[in-house]
Amino acid sequence: MTREDFEAYIAAFNANDFDGFSKYYADDVDFNLGDRKHIKGRQGIVDFYRGVKEHIHEELTILDLLVAPDGFCMHNRTVFTTIKDWPDFEMWPTKKGDVRKIESIILYRTDGDRFTSIKSARFKEL
Numbered sequence: 001m002t003r004e005d006f007e008a009y010i011a012a013f014n015a016n017d018f019d020g021f022s023k024y025y026a027d028d029v030d031f032n033l034g035d036r037k038h039i040k041g042r043q044g045i046v047d048f049y050r051g052v053k054e055h056i057h058e059e060l061t062i063l064d065l066l067v068a069p070d071g072f073c074m075h076n077r078t079v080f081t082t083i084k085d086w087p088d089f090e091m092w093p094t095k096k097g098d099v100r101k102i103e104s105i106i107l108y109r110t111d112g113d114r115f116t117s118i119k120s121a122r123f124k125e126l
Contacts, residue, residue, distance in 0.1 A: 001110050003067050006074075010060055016053050022046050026114040033120050036091055055086040056094065063103070071109040075123070078102050101126035 005024070012020030025042040032038050039045050052058065057080070064075040082098040092100075103124050109117040 001072075001113060003065065006065065006067070006072055006108075007062070010062060014059050018046055018050065024115055026111060026116045029115050029118065031118045034122065055082060055084045055089065057081045057083055070112075071107065074106045074108070076104055076106065077126070078104060 001024070009021055009024045022042055022045065025045060027042050028040065029042055029045065030038075030040055031045050037048070039048055059079045059081075061077045061079075062074055063077055066073040078101070080094075080098075080100040080102075082094040082096050085095050087093045087095070094100075102122055103126065104120050105123050106118060106120040108115050
C-alpha cells in the first residue's frame with residue numbers, strides 16, 4: 001500500500017464512500033478507538049460508520065503521515081459536525097449544529113494491501 005493509496009482511503013472516508021474506504025480493510029481488521037470503541041471486521045466498521053455518518057459529518061485532514069513497509073502512522077485533525085441530533089450517541093451526546101475538533105494519532109498496520117489493525121488515540125481537543 002502506497003501513500004497515494006492511503007490518501008485515496010482518507011478521501012473516500014471523507015466523501016462517505018463506504019465501498020471506497022472499506023476496500024482498504026482486511027476482512028478481519030481489528031479497529032480500536034482506545035477505551036471508546038473496539039470493532040472486529042470490515043463489515044463491523046462499515047456498520048458503525050453508516051450510523052455515525054447519518055448523524056455526523058466527519059472530515060479528516062492529514063497533518064503528518066509516516067509510511068513504513070508494514071503500515072502508516074498518521075497525525076490528523078478531525079472536525080465532527082452534527083447534522084442530526086443524537087442524544088444517545090455512545091461516544092458523546094450531540095445536537096444538530098454542534099462542532100467538535102480533535103487531533104489524533106492513528107497507527108495502521110497492513111498485510112501489504114489492506115489494513116489489518118487500526119489503533120487510534122486522541123491527541124488533543126481543539
